[in-house]
Amino acid sequence: MWKPTIAAALAALILSPAHAANWISEDGFVVHQTGPASFEVPWRGRSAVRDFWCAAGSYVRYELNLPGTTRVYRTSAVPRRSGQAMRFSLSPANAQPTGLAVIGSPKGLRAAHAVTFCDR
Secondary structure, three states, rough: OHHHHHHHHHHHHHHHOOOOOOOOOOOEEEEEEEOOOOOOOOOOOOOOHHHHHHHHHHHHHHHHHOOOOOOEEEOOOOOOOOOOOEEOOOOOOOOOOOOOOOOOOOOOOEHHHHHHHOOO
16 A cells, blocks of 8 residues: 555655755755655754654655655664764665654654644
8 A cells, every 4th residue: 555655755756856955844954865765854953853753744745745644764773863864764664663652653654743743
């Protein structure tokens, strides 16, 4: 069931005019595309895990224009050391725990759920 979503995500990443450029979230977090279905959010001082997820979800929803049901997976090790970026993917390969207290699936969040971390 996730294969059509990944195919759509890959197409959006590849066909996006800004696919090689950086994207900046409303909260000022930069998102770097690192592969056809992967990206990272660099550390920006006093960043909580939820801040990285907010930027990742916003990137998937508003830059890639993918549905809120698109699953986003953290691929960087937990816990993230201070000063390190957090890496994400639209593929479950190499998925790590989210680093959040989440009921249900321990790996990956829907983009719409990640965007809720922007609301504070």
